[in-house]
Amino acid sequence: MSAPTVDTAAVTETVTGLATAAKAASRSLATLSTAQKNTVLVAAAEAIEAASATIVAANDADIAAAEAAGTEASLLDRLRLTPERVTGIAAGLRQVAALADPVGEVLAGRTLANGLTLRQVRVPLGVVGIVYEARPNVTVDAFGIGFKSGNAVLLRGSGSAAESNAALVAVLREVLAAHGVNPDAVALLPSHDRASVTALIQARGLVDVVIPRGGAGLINAVVANATVPTIETGTGNCHVYVHSSADLDMAETVVINAKTRRPSVCNTAETVLIDEAIADVALPRLTEALRASGVTIHGDEEGMEPADEKDWSEEYLSLDIAVRRVAGLDDAIEHIGRYGTGHTEAIITADLAAANEFTRRVDAAAVIVNASTAFTDGEQFGFGAEIGISTQKLHARGPMGLPELTSTKWIVWGDGQIRPV
Amino acid sequence: MSAPTVDTAAVTETVTGLATAAKAASRSLATLSTAQKNTVLVAAAEAIEAASATIVAANDADIAAAEAAGTEASLLDRLRLTPERVTGIAAGLRQVAALADPVGEVLAGRTLANGLTLRQVRVPLGVVGIVYEARPNVTVDAFGIGFKSGNAVLLRGSGSAAESNAALVAVLREVLAAHGVNPDAVALLPSHDRASVTALIQARGLVDVVIPRGGAGLINAVVANATVPTIETGTGNCHVYVHSSADLDMAETVVINAKTRRPSVCNTAETVLIDEAIADVALPRLTEALRASGVTIHGDEEGMEPADEKDWSEEYLSLDIAVRRVAGLDDAIEHIGRYGTGHTEAIITADLAAANEFTRRVDAAAVIVNASTAFTDGEQFGFGAEIGISTQKLHARGPMGLPELTSTKWIVWGDGQIRPV
Numbered sequence: 040m041s042a043p044t045v046d047t048a049a050v051t052e053t054v055t056g057l058a059t060a061a062k063a064a065s066r067s068l069a070t071l072s073t074a075q076k077n078t079v080l081v082a083a084a085e086a087i088e089a090a091s092a093t094i095v096a097a098n099d100a101d102i103a104a105a106e107a108a109g110t111e112a113s114l115l116d117r118l119r120l121t122p123e124r125v126t127g128i129a130a131g132l133r134q135v136a137a138l139a140d141p142v143g144e145v146l147a148g149r150t151l152a153n154g155l156t157l158r159q160v161r162v163p164l165g166v167v168g169i170v171y172e173a174r175p176n177v178t179v180d181a182f183g184i185g186f187k188s189g190n191a192v193l194l195r196g197s198g199s200a201a202e203s204n205a206a207l208v209a210v211l212r213e214v215l216a217a218h219g220v221n222p223d224a225v226a227l228l229p230s231h232d233r234a235s236v237t238a239l240i241q242a243r244g245l246v247d248v249v250i251p252r253g254g255a256g257l258i259n260a261v262v263a264n265a266t267v268p269t270i271e272t273g274t275g276n277c278h279v280y281v282h283s284s285a286d287l288d289m290a291e292t293v294v295i296n297a298k299t300r301r302p303s304v305c306n307t308a309e310t311v312l313i314d315e316a317i318a319d320v321a322l323p324r325l326t327e328a329l330r331a332s333g334v335t336i337h338g339d340e341e342g343m344e345p346a347d348e349k350d351w352s353e354e355y356l357s358l359d360i361a362v363r364r365v366a367g368l369d370d371a372i373e374h375i376g377r378y379g380t381g382h383t384e385a386i387i388t389a390d391l392a393a394a395n396e397f398t399r400r401v402d403a404a405a406v407i408v409n410a411s412t413a414f415t416d417g418e419q420f421g422f423g424a425e426i427g428i429s430t431q432k433l434h435a436r437g438p439m440g441l442p443e444l445t446s447t448k449w450i451v452w453g454d455g456q457i458r459p460v
Numbered sequence: 461m462s463a464p465t466v467d468t469a470a471v472t473e474t475v476t477g478l479a480t481a482a483k484a485a486s487r488s489l490a491t492l493s494t495a496q497k498n499t500v501l502v503a504a505a506e507a508i509e510a511a512s513a514t515i516v517a518a519n520d521a522d523i524a525a526a527e528a529a530g531t532e533a534s535l536l537d538r539l540r541l542t543p544e545r546v547t548g549i550a551a552g553l554r555q556v557a558a559l560a561d562p563v564g565e566v567l568a569g570r571t572l573a574n575g576l577t578l579r580q581v582r583v584p585l586g587v588v589g590i591v592y593e594a595r596p597n598v599t600v601d602a603f604g605i606g607f608k609s610g611n612a613v614l615l616r617g618s619g620s621a622a623e624s625n626a627a628l629v630a631v632l633r634e635v636l637a638a639h640g641v642n643p644d645a646v647a648l649l650p651s652h653d654r655a656s657v658t659a660l661i662q663a664r665g666l667v668d669v670v671i672p673r674g675g676a677g678l679i680n681a682v683v684a685n686a687t688v689p690t691i692e693t694g695t696g697n698c699h700v701y702v703h704s705s706a707d708l709d710m711a712e713t714v715v716i717n718a719k720t721r722r723p724s725v726c727n728t729a730e731t732v733l734i735d736e737a738i739a740d741v742a743l744p745r746l747t748e749a750l751r752a753s754g755v756t757i758h759g760d761e762e763g764m765e766p767a768d769e770k771d772w773s774e775e776y777l778s779l780d781i782a783v784r785r786v787a788g789l790d791d792a793i794e795h796i797g798r799y800g801t802g803h804t805e806a807i808i809t810a811d812l813a814a815a816n817e818f819t820r821r822v823d824a825a826a827v828i829v830n831a832s833t834a835f836t837d838g839e840q841f842g843f844g845a846e847i848g849i850s851t852q853k854l855h856a857r858g859p860m861g862l863p864e865l866t867s868t869k870w871i872v873w874g875d876g877q878i879r880p881v
Contacts, residue, residue, distance in 0.1 A: 066797070070820055149842055155831055157841060164853050165823070243683070247853050262664070266684050268854040289876040296878035376487070398871045399491055402586070410576055410874030419879070420578060420870070421570055432585050432668050432867035433689040434855040446853035449841070450819045453831030455710040457717035458840065 047234040054193075054238035058166065058245035060223035061191035065165045067221055068189045073140040075218075076187055080136035083214045084129040087179065090210045091125045097206035098175065105199050113303070117173040118200055128179045128207075131424070135183040138423045141442040142189045155453045161445045163189030165247035168239045169426070170195045170261065172253045175203040182211055182225045184424045188444035193246065195228040195235055204230070233260075240265035247446075248434075252427050255354070270434060272427035275305035275382030276354050277412045280371040280397070281325070282388035283316035289409060290321065290387040291328045296411040297385065299332045303356045305428060306383050306415045310351065310361040312371045318364045329360060338362040351378045368393055372400050379403060381430045383415040404430055404437035468655040475614075475659035479587065479666035481644035482612035486586045488642055489610045494561040496639075497608055501557035504635045505550040508600065511631045512546045518627035519596065526620050534724070538594040539621055549600045549628075552845070556604040559844045562863040563610045576874045582866045584610030586668035589660045590847070591616045591682065593674045596624040603632055603646045605845045609865035614667065616649040616656055625651070654681075661686035668867075671860075673848050676775070691855060693848035696726035696803035697775050698833045701792040701818070702746070703809035704737035710830060711742065711808040712749045717832040718806065720753045724777045726849060727804050727836045731772065731782040733792045739785045750781060759783040772799045789814055793821050800824060802851045804836040825851060825858035 087094070098120035105115055120128075147159040167190045171177045178194055185192035196204045204227050212222035228235045240249050243266045251261040255274045262269055279297055281290045297308035313321050326336050326343075337346040338361055350361045351374075365371045375384050385407040386397040394408045405415040415437065417425025422440030429435045435443040508515070519541035526536055541549075568580040588611045590602045599615055606613035617625040625648050633643035649656045661670050664687045672682040676695045683690055700718055702711045718729035732750075734742050747757050747764075758767040759782055771782045772795075786792045796805050806828040807818040815829045826836040836858065838846025843861030850856045856864035 066821070066823075069823075151840070151842065155835060159858075162823075263687050268689070268852060270854070286876070292876060292878055300879055300881055394873070398873075400487070402487075402490075402583075403869065405870040405872060407872040408874060410872060410877040411879050413879035414576060414872060414877070415870070419572070421572065431689060433691070436868050437580075437870045446857050448824065449826040449836070449858045451826060451828040451831060451835060452815070453829060455707070455713060456831040456835070457713055458721055458832050458834035460721055 050229050050232065050234040051238040054228055054235050055242060055245070057223070057226040057228060058193060058239070058242045061166045061193055061226060062245050064221035064223040065163065065191040068186070068191060068224055069142070069163050069165075071189065071220070073142075076140065076189070077136040079214060079218050079220060080132050080183060080187060082218060083183075083211055084132040084136075086210050086214045087129045087132070087207070088126060090206070091122050094125055094203065094206045094210070095120055095122060097202040100202045101200055110199065114173055114199075118175070118203075120175055120203055124176065128176050131176070131180055132183045135187050135424050138187065138441060140187065141445050144442075146447060153453075153456050155451055155456050158450045159447050160450055161442065162448045164444055164446050166191045166193060166245060167444060168193040168195065168242075168246045168249040168267070170236055170239070170249065170251045170253065170257065171197070173197045173200055175200045175207060177252070178204045178207045178227075179211070180424070181426060182208075184426050184441060185444060186224060188441045190444055191224045193226055193228055193239060195239055196230055198230040201230050236261065237264060240267050240269065243267055250427055270427070270429050270439070271431045272429055272439075273305040273382075274354065274380045274430055275307070275428075276309050276352065276378060276380045277306060277383045277385070278310045278312055278375050278379060279308045279385045279387065279412065280312040280365070280375070281314060281317070281321055282368065282386055282390060282393050283314040284390040284393065285314075285317070285321070285387040286389055287317075287321055287324060291325060293385070293387055293409070293411050294325055295328055295332055297413055298329065298334055298360050299358065300411070300413050302358050305354075306412050307356065308360065308385070308412050309354050310363065310378070312363055312365045312374055314371070315364050315366050322362070322364065326362060333358050335359045336362055340364075368396060372397065375401055375403075381432075382428065383407060383412040385410065385412050404428065471650050471653065471655040472659040475649055475656050476663060476666070478644070478647040478649060479614060479660070479663045482587045482614055482647060483666050485642035485644040486584065486612040489607070489612060489645055490563070490584050490586075492610065492641070494563075496641075497561065497610070498557040500635060500639050500641060501553050501604060501608065503639060504604075504632055505553040505557075507631050507635045508546060508550045508553070508628070511627070512543050515546055515624065515627045515631070516541055516543060518623040521623045522621055531620065535594055535620075539596070539624075541596055541624055545597065549597050552597070552601055553604045556608050556845050559608065559862060561608065562866050567868060574874075574877050576872055576877050579871045580868050581871055582863070583869045585865055585867050587612045587614060587666060588865060589614040589616065589663075589667050589670040589688070591657055591660070591670065591672045591674065591678065592618070594618045594621055596621045596628060598673070599625045599628045599648075600632070601845070602847060603629075605847050605862060606865060607645060609862045611865055612645045614647055614649055614660060616660055617651055619651040622651050657682065658685060661688050661690065664688055671848055691848070691850050691860070692852040693850055693860075694726040694803075695775065695801045695851055696728070696849075697730050697773065697799060697801045698727060698804045698806070699731045699733055699796050699800060700729045700806045700808065700833065701733040701786070701796070702735060702738070702742055703789065703807055703811060703814050704735040705811040705814065706735075706738070706742070706808040707810055708738075708742055708745060712746060714806070714808055714830070714832050715746055716749055716753055718834055719750065719755055719781050720779065721832070721834050723779050726775075727833050728777065729781065729806070729833050730775050731784065731799070733784055733786045733795055735792070736785050736787050743783070743785065747783060754779050756780045757783050761785075789817060793818065796822055796824075802853075803849065804828060804833040806831065806833050825849065
């Protein structure tokens with residue numbers, strides 16, 4: 040499969056056109072009632088199930104092209120849609136329909152001395168751009184969560200899922216139109232080159248926020264070139280610190296789960312820090328258990344794969360882990376401060392003061408005591424749906440559900456008040 | 461006064477050094493108790509009062525340089541510090557000390573089925589950069605609100621206030637050191653060229669957020685070049701729409717107040733939209749009243765200064781206003797959607813449906829019914845202190861007080877929970 044020639048100007052024009060249409064659509068979305076939105080979401084679930092054969096056929100074309108290009112098995116699996124997976128996608132839409140609508144929630148309010156009444160009300164962000172990779176289910180999930188929160192969504196999926204995404208978005212747009220909703224509330228951007236990403240992240244005034252979902256390379260490129268506000272997601276160089284007071288049975292169970300449950304996701308553990316005071320026992324025990332689970336150990340100790348700066352600072356996203364001795368709590372917190380990405384950091388300890396100190400001082404979206412890093416996830420946190428995990432401190436931090444796709448508006452009512460000089 | 465030669469590399473190194481030191485200081489700030497912070501703020505107020513003569517002398521040097529450079533009177537007034545103004549600055553610190561501490565507030569929490577307990581806790585952003593213009597009181601205000609919310613602040617003030625700002629920051633740093641707090645919690649960046657702004661907005665990993673306060677030019681330059689998250693503030697092309705049902709006495713009072721109270725601030729009205737249905741009466745009446753208050757009228761009607769696209773799209777920030785007839789509510793909302801900057805939009809109406817429609821559909825930080833646009837202000841809204849008025853939708857929208865200078869952290873406690881596959 041040869042890459043098509045890139046006509047950057049044409050791609051930019053296409054993206055700007057779709058963004059302009061999405062902006063117009065977003066104005067009407069903001070005033071839809073919750074009942075109207077839920078009706079559309081349920082209808083979309085039904086339409087996706089009804090179009091299952093067409094969607095799977097489109098996906099077959101993507102899979103065939105990916106196979107011809109020599110794509111590895113794990114990526115093929117992420118790309119693949121089956122009738123069961125299509126049913127799962129539809130179920131996701133029904134779940135979002137059942138969630139509370141964040142739009143219109145009154146967050147604060149007061150009456151001023153002069154009689155003015157103030158209300159701070161949740162409103163949609165407007166147009167949300169999402170840049171993501173292989174999995175086509177994200178296409179529908181992002182539409183669902185974006186639509187429920189009153190936003191138009193511009194989807195820039197993976198080129199490898201182009202046919203699948205096109206089939207899914209065609210169904211969604213048809214459902215919108217059939218329900219009298221502007222179908223430009225969801226649009227798929229060209230995905231064959233980076234020009235569409237650049238156009239999206241620079242569509243200031245049309246796009247309200249861009250959420251890049253993917254590896255560190257994508258996120259850095261987006262942040263470096265964006266003029267639209269962005270929410271960084273997902274890069275997780277997560278640590279488990281085994282404190283001197285740790286129950287080693289618990290430490291072993293948690294470390295194995297945090298590393299091996301799903302090594303390729305952002306909340307997987309990438310480094311284990313072991314307190315010097317218990318290292319003689321804990322280090323051989325944990326490394327042995329990890330090796331028995333198929334994990335390769337990187338570090339400075341004998342018998343490990345030699346580690347360099349990259350081992351401490353980057354995610355493996357594979358059955359690899361770095362292991363290091365630390366002098367104590369301060370040393371662990373310092374290591375995490377230097378190498379962590381602010382995603383999820385865990386401590387295993389029986390000591391209350393250590394647990395408090397760790398949670399107070401570690402600067403991350405989620406700080407966990409005596410549990411697996413794998414819990415940092417919108418569904419686990421009870422949000423019902425998640426658009427990503429923010430690793431930045433602005434707007435949202437950690438798993439982002441429906442409320443994180445909203446902004447606020449102050450509504451002020453008076454009867455002629457003016458402000459004295 | 462000749463501009464010093466710019467050594468960009470040296471400026472960048474200086475800024476990076478100060479940002480690195482601020483990052484280190486921010487770690488200790490995050491764990492200060494409210495009592496400790498309040499003690500420092502009150503001590504800083506006293507120290508500023510005690511150093512009043514030194515501060516005013518430093519300001520005299522700035523004023524002399526500005527006069528020599530031919531600076532206009534209104535800017536000189538913004539730059540000037542008197543003993544009374546210094547007392548006012550100190551009073552501002554005492555006010556911030558009296559406000560509730562946002563850090564540590566628990567915003568949400570739950571216990572999961574597996575026994576994990578979750579708490580979402582407010583934490584400081586970390587290092588906040590503020591880019592601002594002439595007024596030296598902002599230097600202390602920004603420190604006060606930043607410090608109370610647990611943040612280190614990097615201040616990039618105006619070159620014209622360099623001596624005043626240096627004198628103020630020297631006092632603040634001394635007070636911090638005397639109270640055992642890392643003085644790098646506040647630092648003044650070089651201000652003689654734009655290189656320090658560029659270095660600040662690209663100090664990713666060191667600076668958590670940059671808040672540009674100033675004109676559209678500064679804000680656009682910051683947004684275009686920043687890799688650090690930014691919060692846009694202050695550009696306010698605000699409208700007052702006089703609906704067909706408006707009480708014209710109220711309309712006149714509000715429009716005059718919204719335009720003339722302080723023409724140079726962001727919440728001043730820049731355009732009046734008059735409903736066609738009442739224009740024959742309302743238009744001459746309002747324009748006459750505005751002219752009687754010394755306001756120049758721009759527009760397409762006879763006797764007005766001819767208006768072009770700039771008159772509708774840009775702020776005057778002076779005793780000028782644009783006036784236009786609109787066909788009705790839809791037309792007014794469309795005009796505002798096209799030209800507004802999302803700051804403050806007002807309607808004068810006696811009609812409930814029109815008021816509801818306007819507040820629901822207009823996309824701005826503040827939407828006001830029957831009152832002056834001048835109320836969009838942190839102090840008026842009851843925040844007690846304000847760091848700026850956000851015109852973007854991400855993180856904060858409208859006046860930003862102490863809570864808007866915080867992020868959140870999820871703290872999860874368990875007793876060995878792992879996540880099933």
